[in-house]
Amino acid sequence: MSVTHPKFKAAAVQASPVFLDLDATVDKCIGLIKEAAGAGAELIAFPETFLPGYPWHIWLDAPAWGMQFVQRYFDNSLTYGSPQAERLSKAAKDNSIMVVMGLSERKGGSLYMGQWIIGADGATIAQRRKLKPTHVERTVFGEGDGTDLAVHDTPLGRVGALCCWEHLQPLSKYAMYAQDEQIHIAAWPSFSLYRGGAYALGAEVNNAASRIYAVEGGCYVIAPCATVSQEMIEQLCTDEMKKNLLLPGGGFAQIYAPDGQLISATLPEDEEGLVYADIDLGMISLAKAAADPAGHYSRPDVTRLLLNRTPGDRVILQDRGDRQIPASAVAVEADAVEETAGSEEAA
Template sequence: MVDYTGAFKAAAIQAEPVWLDADATIEKSIALIEEAARAGAQLIAFPETFVPGYPWWLWLDSPAAGFAFFGRYHENSLTLDGPRFARLLDAARTNAIAVVAGFSERSGGSLYMGQALISADGELVHARRKLKPTHVERTVFGEGDGSDLAVHDTPLGRIGGLCCWEHLQPLTKYAMFSQHEQVHVAAWPSFSVYKGAAYALGPEVNTAASQLYAVEGQVFVLAPCAVVGDAAIDLFCGDDPVKQQLLQRGGGFARIYGPDGRPLADPLPEDAEGILYADIDLSAIAVAKAAADPVGHYSRPDVTRLLLNTTPRRPVEQTAPLAEIFQEPSLAEPETAQA
């Protein structure tokens, strides 16, 4: 493991996607990448499923009613080898900035809640899938596996990421801490649904989850968060007053935290779009860990330990045909050597 002690500027996005329109949202993402790069940022983080936007219909009606959106959502989800995703790779390279993208990933007939770490030279470092979609999300998205709980060496430090309520899963967090993460992207979709009726879904709990992740793991946390605006209300609620009550405008609570849990950027109003910036000095991590390192001197592995299976889980494992494994000897007589 490389020992990083450098400093750089990082950016966390608070913005509204162009709902269910991958191409337009990628255009907007590229503009934000360019803006952050001009401001001197070397890392930019985007909200959960920013492309093509979080599927808010899941929380507003029956699964059957959601089929009206699903075809369009599926078509506007990204494939890792497709031209849309390639535009994000090119934007990172052109602007010399590392990007942590949030998107709906399409693989065959299935969708996954994806995050991708892209290097400043436009290479895909790692793509992961949300390990366990939350509640109604499971009617649309499949699950990731243990290989998705990974932290990666980059020129900026050891970077990892999780989505939304993965930050409420203690063992998942500990798996990330154990890999000596230094910069973490906590991607959120916005806190706009069931306001006042479901406290656990609101900003108080979930910004606290990002802050607690920072102080528990002694890591810098970038917590990008999307915004729900008029376009989302028109698309997902229409003229239905009940749906308009369930999904409300705003919900943007992007944050950046230091390894001691302190806020490093002034927040924007919840209905505003913009970019939060903070200076990241990795040398501060050593000071934070001097007090409590949960996977080091502050652990008790003789009492509690984590079993982490990082093996990729695939529905099909292909093996070579038996004829290729057990080659039958040729029936032809070998040629005799000529004198």
């Protein structure tokens, strides 16, 4: 019996948000969703914290100077279940396209660097958080937990996502590879900062990280990348020194095949638009025939990864001295029981 593999077109966004304006950026996102679907794409991926834009102010000056942006950034971050979130779900459903949105997630009094995977039916597939915000990002955002290193079954294949320098975390990457990831979203914020001297923050190094992920994981990597607009610079760069630190453009959206080949067109770094590629999951078997780092090309007797998938619940309720396990932990424990039972049956 012949086996057919999903084939579809994917789109990666290269654009700037309407900085610190949630409603206007949602409008822009919906326009891009419609454009991608009109071009035949079945998946569209957005850059890191596209809603309401990456907080560049944290890199440009002291925290005291950056306080002028804190409340506005918080107020314009996305809350799941809000009218703005419902509009995005509806856009995915109306256009029959999977959407992977990069956002600043507002939860209570905290913010998290989120990626929201919305199915073509408008239903939520996953809501993840960046496991460890990078450097000064930790002055704005909280951390994710082990549940955020997950790969999800979808009609298009097994989909996972990471943000920015999570692609420089070897163990986090391996955790994703080991879950048979086929389509990976690598969300980047823009390569506009400190250019010329800080090569680790530039396009060459970070696009290389996306490319290596494709080769190591034997998967497709869709790497959206935002741009910095002149309007953003006018808001953020209040003196000439800052204008030399944050430059316009910085967009380098690309899509890679499992063999590391660049399979999308590229846009000039200051041009907004979408880049597309045709995805054929049948190609993954060719890549993994050479090297499957979590399969035949591994040595578990020498090196192994411990992945703790316990949710990071902040509060554990107690009633009359009896520990009450949070619902999220119950689900994880149930999964563990099923896995153990399956292992015993196999034995």
